[in-house]
Structure formats: structure tokens, C-alpha cells
Amino acid sequence: DVKVTQSSRYLVKRTGEKVFLECVQDMDHENMFWYRQDPGLGLRLIYFSYDVKMKEKGDIPEGYSVSREKKERFSLILESASTNQTSMYLCASSLRDIQNVNTEAFFGQGTRLTVV
Amino acid sequence: TQLLEQSPQFLSIQEGENLTVYCNSSSVFSSLQWYRQEPGEGPVLLVTVVTGGEVKKLKRLTFQFGDARKDSSLHITAAQPGDTGLYLCAGEAAKDSNYQLIWGAGTKLIIKP
Secondary structure, eight states, X not given: OOOEEESOSEEEEXXXXXXXXXXXXXXXXSEEEEEEEETXXXXXXXXXXXXXXXXXXXXXXXXXXXXXXXXXXXXXXXXXXXXXXXXXXXXXXXXXXXXXXXXXXXXXXXXXXXXX | OOOOEEEOSEEEEETTOOEEEEEEXXXXXXXXXXXXXXXXXXXXXEEEEOSTTOEEEETTEEEEEOTTSSEEEEEEXXXXXXXXXXXXXXXXXXXXXXXXXXXXXXXXEEEEO
């Protein structure tokens, strides 16, 4: 059974704290993604990675960074958490076929982060 | 900027009724995926449509990709309470030297018994 696991389902952090959200996949997928999901706004891409050590900015990277030291692990870092980063964070992974076309995205269960 | 407009944003209907959810864009997509998300979980893929005009059926759910591959619809026949959830469409489009998924904002569907 394919699996994407996020380290926490719920987190409460204080403004200014450095926050780490961890994501691990066991499917040997090349592609990994971090999204945030807010009501009425859908999924917004924060960062993505198509390979180990590789990272690219998505649509809303400000205030975030990522790390991909191993193929199976993709970490999202909030350098200095702010209240407007309160959201549901979703990690996803997908295979990359030989024609560089993304395939089905497999999601973790999400981390609901509250910054107070 | 590529956009995928999904409508309606919210739909609450009685069990047994039919409904249609739409995803529209001015951009062409190489494929379009439909996901369903239940509360407290991540989205799960329902279907991918690839060819213009393609129709796929999944029990009472019918998915159609527009001829020009710019739009898609999801039709549910005789909705059941188990169909309740957030439905998301995602178009696959070229970006720089790669492909990315462009997401609709979602349709929150509630089926009342």
C-alpha cells in the first residue's frame, strides 16, 4: 500500500518560532511537493522537488524553505512562523515517467498548523 | 498565469438527486485529474482523463474532458451520503521544462440523507 506520511496531524506554534514539517514517502517517487490548503483557495504550491538535493519555488514560497537530502524525505521549514501561516499543509509525491510528465499525486494526511 | 475555475464552490443536495461540477480554463491541459478529499485526510485520485472528448465512468460518477482539453465536468447520478466530500480538479500543464498540476479551488459537496 502506497504511503505518504506527515510527521504531525496537528501543531500549535508561537509567532517567530522555527517550524519543521516532515514528509516521508515509501514509493521511491522522484517528485515531492508541499502545498497549503485554505478554504476557498484550493491547493497552493509552496515548493517542489523533482530529485534529491533539488528544489524549486512554487507559487507562494515566501516565508518557507525546504530540504531534500534523501529521496524519500521532503521537509518544509517555516523560518519564523507568522499567524498568516496558519493553514493545512499537505505533502504529496508522484512518479516521474520517462517523458517528464507528472502522474497521480499521492498525498499525506495533512498537518493542521496553528500559529498563535 | 494558468487558472482552473471550479464551480460551484459549495453544493448541498438531498440523497438521490443528480449534480454536476465544472472545471473551466482558457488553457489547454495535457490531462485532467479529479480528486476527492474527506475531512482530515489528503486528496485521493478518482480518475484521470487524457483525450479530448474522453468520458470515464466510475459507478455513479461520470467524468468528461472537453474536446479542446480546456474544461472538464464531473456528474454524479443519484447522489448518496457517502459521496459527501471536497472534490478537486487538477489540470496537468507544462511549466518551464517540467509539468505541474494546476488546481481548482474545490467543490464542497454535502449529500443529506
